[in-house]
Amino acid sequence: MSEQIRVRFAPSPTGPFHIGGARSALFNWLLARKYKDGKLILRVEDTDRARSTKESEENIKEALKWLGLTWDEGIDVGGEYGPYRQTERLHLYQEFTDKLIAEDKAYYCYCTETEIEAEREALRAENKMPIYQGHCRNLTAEQRAQYEAEGRKPVVRFRTPENQQVMFKDLVRGQMCFESNGIGDFVIVKADGMPVYNYAVVLDDALMKISHVIRAEEHLSNTPRQVVLFEALNLPVPIFGHISLILGKDHSKMSKRHGATSVDQYRKLGYLPEALVNFLALLGWAPQDEKEIFSAEELIEAFSMDRVAKNPAVFDIDKLNWINAHYIKQAKPEKITMLAIPHLVEKGYIKGPLTDVEMAKLVSFVAVIQDHLSFAAQVVNFADIFFKDDVLIESDEARETLLDETTPAVINLFKDKLKALEVVDAKAIKPIFKVITKELKVGGQKVYMPLRVALTGQMHGPDLVGLVEVLGRDKVIKRIEETMMRVK
RNA sequence: GGCGCGUUGGUCAAGCGGUUAAGACACUGCCCUUUCACGGCGGUUUCAUGGGUUCGAAUCCCAUACGCGUCACCA
Numbered sequence: 001m002s003e004q005i006r007v008r009f010a011p012s013p014t015g016p017f018h019i020g021g022a023r024s025a026l027f028n029w030l031l032a033r034k035y036k037d038g039k040l041i042l043r044v045e046d047t048d049r050a051r052s053t054k055e056s057e058e059n060i061k062e063a064l065k066w067l068g069l070t071w072d073e074g075i076d077v078g079g080e081y082g083p084y085r086q087t088e089r090l091h092l093y094q095e096f097t098d099k100l101i102a103e104d105k106a107y108y109c110y111c112t113e114t115e116i117e118a119e120r121e122a123l124r125a126e127n128k129m130p131i132y133q134g135h136c137r138n139l140t141a142e143q144r145a146q147y148e149a150e151g152r153k154p155v156v157r158f159r160t161p162e163n164q165q166v167m168f169k170d171l172v173r174g175q176m177c178f179e180s181n182g183i184g185d186f187v188i189v190k191a192d193g194m195p196v197y198n199y200a201v202v203l204d205d206a207l208m209k210i211s212h213v214i215r216a217e218e219h220l221s222n223t224p225r226q227v228v229l230f231e232a233l234n235l236p237v238p239i240f241g242h243i244s245l246i247l248g249k250d251h252s253k254m255s256k257r258h259g260a261t262s263v264d265q266y267r268k269l270g271y272l273p274e275a276l277v278n279f280l281a282l283l284g285w286a287p288q289d290e291k292e293i294f295s296a297e298e299l300i301e302a303f304s305m306d307r308v309a310k311n312p313a314v315f316d317i318d319k320l321n322w323i324n325a326h327y328i329k330q331a332k333p334e335k336i337t338m339l340a341i342p343h344l345v346e347k348g349y350i351k352g353p354l355t356d357v358e359m360a361k362l363v364s365f366v367a368v369i370q371d372h373l374s375f376a377a378q379v380v381n382f383a384d385i386f387f388k389d390d391v392l393i394e395s396d397e398a399r400e401t402l403l404d405e406t407t408p409a410v411i412n413l414f415k416d417k418l419k420a421l422e423v424v425d426a427k428a429i430k431p432i433f434k435v436i437t438k439e440l441k442v443g444g445q446k447v448y449m450p451l452r453v454a455l456t457g458q459m460h461g462p463d464l465v466g467l468v469e470v471l472g473r474d475k476v477i478k479r480i481e482e483t484m485m486r487v488k
Numbered sequence: 489g490g491c492g493c494g495u496u497g498g499u500c501a502a503g504c505g506g507u508u509a510a511g512a513c514a515c516u517g518c519c520c521u522u523u524c525a526c527g528g529c530g531g532u533u534u535c536a537u538g539g540g541u542u543c544g545a546a547u548c549c550c551a552u553a554c555g556c557g558u559c560a561c562c563a
Contacts, residue, residue, distance in 0.1 A: 010563090011563085012562080012563045014562080014563075045563060046563095047562090047563080048562055048563065050562090051562075051563090109561095113560095113561070116560090116561085120559095120560095124489075126489095127489045127490085128489080128490080129489080129490050129491080129559070130489095130490090130559065131490095131559075153561095155561055173492095173493070173494095176492085176493095178491070178492075179491075182490070182491050182492095182559080183491095183559085184559085186559095186560090187560080187561050189561085190561035191561055192561075194561080196560085196561070196562090196563090197560095197562070197563045198563090200563095201563085216557095217493070217494090217556085217557065218556095218557055218558075218563090219557095219558090219563090220492065220493065220557070220558080221491070221492055221493085221557065221558035221559070222558070222559095222563095224491095224492095242493085244493085244494075244556090245556070245557075247555095247556080249499085251555065251556080252555090252556080253556080253557085279500095282500065282501085282512090283500070284500095286500085286501055286502065287502095288502090289511090290502085290510075290511045290512075291511095291512095292511080292512055292513090309500095309501080310493075310494060311493090311494050311495065312493090312494070312495095312555085312556065312557095313499090313500065313501090314499060314500075315499095315500095316498095316499045316500060316513065316514085318499075318513055318514055319499070319500060319512075319513045319514080320513095321513090322512085322513055322514085323513090325526095329526080369525090371525060371526050372524080372525050372526085433522085434522095437522080443522070444522025444523095445522060445523085446522090447522075448522060448523065449522090449523070452523065458523090458524090459523065459524085460523050460524035460525085461523070461524065461525090462523095462524080462525080463523090463524095463525095464523080
């Protein structure tokens with residue numbers, strides 16, 4: 001690609017930032033970063049006045065920043081092709097609309113929504129395509145004046161050329177071809193003066209000199225409408241690339257039913273941005289080799305549009321969890337702790353602000369369980385071990401472990417040894433277990449298990465040595481004593 | 489319904505006329521670990537169906553089925 005790469009991400013701020021949108025943004029970003037002069041433009045498509053909100057726009061920006069998907073031109077950062085919010089570009093669209101009308105390539109349509117709806121119904125009933133039948137296609141000046149007098153507010157429709165083949169190039173799907181007759185005269189400017197998506201997007205992409213339009217497949221069927229407009233306006237047609245949709249487990253489009261769908265939800269659950277980026281890249285794109293774990297830099301290096309798949313991909317939370325677990329293991333315990341705290345607060349484990357000492361202890365605890373986590377919120381699954389001093393014995397099997405005839409001796413010896421320690425750290429604690437097996441002549445099972453159950457109530461869990469160190473001598477002794485009292 | 493896109497194991501997927509049809513997640517077996525997890529080594533499971541073309545087809549062509557998208561004064 002010799003010309004400059006200029007790609008854009010153009011979300012409409014009508015709700016929480018969707019995971020699918022994040023992938024579109026990611027692919028565009030990767031393309032922009034791959035080429036030295038590549039530019040990513042962030043444009044906001046806010047022409048739907050009823051649904052667009054400032055909060056959504058903020059949410060999208062925050063999510064993009066969190067994911068590390070930086071943009072070179074667009075809202076907040078500016079650029080020479082601004083403004084970058086469609087509602088601030090109305091004067092630009094107006095110019096082109098006037099021109100189209102003057103050239104008779106577009107016309108005013110006074111049909112009301114109910115009239116149009118009735119027409120559509122009728123066509124559908126006959127099993128025909130529900131396209132506009134051209135009622136206002138050739139109105140006389142008198143007819144128009146009549147409608148105006150009635151107070152009707154017109155929309156502007158594009159006069160779609162008949163019997164033409166509309167072709168365009170798609171990087172993912174190859175050469176595409178549609179019949180113009182299947183399109184009909186579509187609305188380009190609403191009655192409130194707002195341009196319709198298919199119109200504004202064409203003008204913006206052309207005016208912002210976008211070279212490649214990479215977006216979701218749901219736009220594929222809309223593309224001929226846009227191509228026809230590019231041609232009518234004598235504007236260069238960009239190269240398209242329609243990436244397939246992300247589906248839920250049941251193969252329908254991802255929705256709330258499938259669990260978390262917004263970037264924000266994953267962020268709050270304690271997924272790491274690098275993991276999400278890594279995972280999203282692998283949904284619909286495959287590297288040449290067998291690598292699975294990619295840093296952003298490695299993705300930029302390896303990414304290319306011709307390895308983007310045509311078929312839709314099912315969002316597999318198990319794989320995301322696996323990737324995230326990988327990044328969690330590499331992360332600093334402090335970081336995971338910070339992500340987990342809101343969840344610990346929510347579950348009532350943490351009441352007020354933590355002191356420095358408490359915080360340090362919590363961090364050490366997180367370090368002990370870090371390898372067990374798929375995402376930070378899972379810390380609450382282990383929180384009882386850390387926060388709850390009255391141990392709940394999880395099963396009869398665990399109880400039996402405590403009733404073992406060797407158990408009292410083990411527990412007592414352990415307490416003595418622990419009390420005798422000058423410094424209570426992992427290095428000092430570890431040998432205790434060995435010594436006990438030797439002195440009491442019992443197997444490791446008989447030492448570790450009763451102590452684990454007395455301390456946590458559970459048969460399985462994080463490393464005991466680490467646990468004893470983090471909990472501290474007093475708490476450990478108090479806990480085992482109380483548990484033993486209770487089983488007797 | 490028209491138009492369009494798609495269909496390799498439960499999931500992500502490699503493959504682009506000749507392969508024992510990669511790899512990863514999940515599942516599972518063993519090892520490691522005196523628990524679990526991590527990690528290591530194995531295993532089960534796939535070319536939607538039917539026709540062609542070809543010496544040879546997961547790969548090319550045509551049907552059928554199924555899934556999805558779109559046909560808005562939403563984007």
